[in-house]
Amino acid sequence: MAIRQRRVTITDVARHAQVSTTAVSKVLRDAYGVSEAMRLKVRAAIDDLGYRPHNAARAMRGRTFTIGVLLPHIRNPFFADIIDGLTDEISAGGYQAIMVQSGGRDPAAERRASDALVDRQVDGVFWVAPACARAQLEQLAEDTPLVVLGRHDRSSRYDCVLDDDEVGAELAVEHLIGLGHRRIAHIADSLVSRSTALLQTIRAATYERVMTEHGLAGHIAVASTSYTEEGGYAGTRELLSRDPRPTAIFAGSDQAAFGALAAVHEAGLTVPGDISVAGYDNARVTGLAHIALTSVDQDGALMGRTAGRLLLERIGGRTAAVRFSVTPTLVTRRSTAPPGPE
Amino acid sequence: MAIRQRRVTITDVARHAQVSTTAVSKVLRDAYGVSEAMRLKVRAAIDDLGYRPHNAARAMRGRTFTIGVLLPHIRNPFFADIIDGLTDEISAGGYQAIMVQSGGRDPAAERRASDALVDRQVDGVFWVAPACARAQLEQLAEDTPLVVLGRHDRSSRYDCVLDDDEVGAELAVEHLIGLGHRRIAHIADSLVSRSTALLQTIRAATYERVMTEHGLAGHIAVASTSYTEEGGYAGTRELLSRDPRPTAIFAGSDQAAFGALAAVHEAGLTVPGDISVAGYDNARVTGLAHIALTSVDQDGALMGRTAGRLLLERIGGRTAAVRFSVTPTLVTRRSTAPPGPE
DNA sequence: GGCTGGATGGGTAACGTTACCCACTCCTGA
DNA sequence: TCAGGAGTGGGTAACGTTACCCATCCAGCC
16 A cells, blocks of 8 residues: 555644634634634634545544435436435535445345444434434434435434325326226335335235225236336236236336336336336436336426535434425326227 | 434444454454454344444444446436446445446536545545546546546556447448448537547547548538537538538437437438448447337446456456456447438 | 564544634613 | 723543554464
8 A cells, every 4th residue: 555645633733823723723614712813813824734524533533524425226217316416415515425335125234334324423313314224313313413305204213304105106006007907916025024114015015006096906917026127017917917917017116116116027028018017216217208208297406405404414413303295196108098899 | 314323333242242343353354363252252242233334433433335437328228237236246345335426528527426425535546437637537547436437548557347448430331331331420528628548539439530541531421519429410400401411420429329319300301211320339238129229239237347357356456457448349230221212 | 491473452632623712892771 | 999800712521432552472483
């Protein structure tokens, strides 16, 4: 390894500005008790020396100005929308987001990822779609400001940002029914078994409820795989092999819908001629003309921005729990149409 | 903020195991000079107390067991393949990857992102597709083990992982020419102006070279936008407005190709009937049947794994620079076909 | 018997920053 | 005139870990 030249420290800055390290620290943190003259003098010294605070040292005593983000996986394009919003919101305050993949399905891996952030002393955690037990979230929230995205359980310890998945799923299923479909299948995530608070569970349950309410209980068909392209693909293959096969598929996520489109196509069927497909998330790619997927929109950027704001508030001292719910809308595109004649 | 209960520290472990903190530290680091009995005793105490090392404190003295990953943006699905490979490789050694978005185009933002990792005292940096000046990389490499993905400049200070973009671009363009196309356009990234070592530059230059070699210099048509969906979309709209319009488009990345497909579709043209489209990266989505994009494959997972291995080696003490080059292959799918009759 | 050296364990001073206190100077109002 | 407080600056002890060094023990050898 190359020889590391010594970093410029707060002591160097203090010496150069002819003040105490305490004074420099105060300027850095915008703390109370600093005159304008002092501020200018210190800032000048910082610029002169090219000083940057050493984050690890900060972490030993106070803040790190770091937000930890836990994502199941970066492959999901919808997460990119969310992160854009988050970054927007927190970067003004000098905060930096660091992202870690949680894996999403393996509880041990998920726990390791969350520990990794805590051990790195982040000031707050933004956890997207956690699959763990609620108790684990509560426990984490005791140590660190926490905002959770996409879970419906209520907690007094952390904030929740979510879309109303019941409304969203209803929109999608009602849309398909409205087009005249009866054999509407659903691609679910097998994590539904873990908790009723998971968005996956709610979307699946709502699908069944709406079907039942329209007298279509007999046509309920669920492939329980995962909210990924592979999951959508495998689930759709399974659904297509049933007899009679469905005329429409409501995939629980856009990624799964992508896999569904592929499977339909591969089976020599057309969308929406033979099968209509609807997704959920309205990630930006789904709007592209060659894909044109009907999807439930839940403004990821807004959710990300809100999560950022809530985290900053919590870091600032708020303890009361907040719940921010977005009402989704349906964006109709070319992947859904009335069923063909039988 | 909730009252944080004091963390379990190395001192607690030492007291519980009735040994010194030094001994515990040695066990944690697998350092020399620890008997088997000591090891067992300390491990038992660690388990009893549920101790986890405090990373920030570690960072003050030694390693953090953290690899910092700089990505232009998480939206690019190809990066997911790379990260999967990296994670695979480093997690065995107890390392954790943390990701930061570099923005990719704004030099100041990119610099901030790289600083953020250095300030967080990562043991090594894996920088995907940096757009900054080579000097900045060299400087970073002086302080921190560095592996760069996707740049062609040689350095004695850091390792490079790349695919042979000249071969890749050649494969794509030759393929289109072989199909009978003459008016083949290219969607480039406007960053090409910054350095001849950027993969964008090489792909664009190779396109022009191959066209020229086949006597098609007069048909060279480049839309210089960016390697994103928006870029591909805007670039393609521009290309389609030319007269005569191209019969094939070689997009410099799959994401750009996605945008291109959308624009072609929106113009009421078909792929590959009216226009053939080829991409680059062969991210997993491109293989899905409803997309079926012809693309240049460069085994992202292998590149990620290799990057991880090289970083661990560097952290372990290697100083000689390594250059790992993957030879790309062409994966032909339904988005390319011979041109229609004029 | 004394010397050497490997194996093992521990003591201690950093690492760079901030929280917590205290000191000093003015100014205000009784 | 003086107490009290606001405004400003600094001294110092942590935070949890590890690098570096030293102490001890014991086997093996001259």
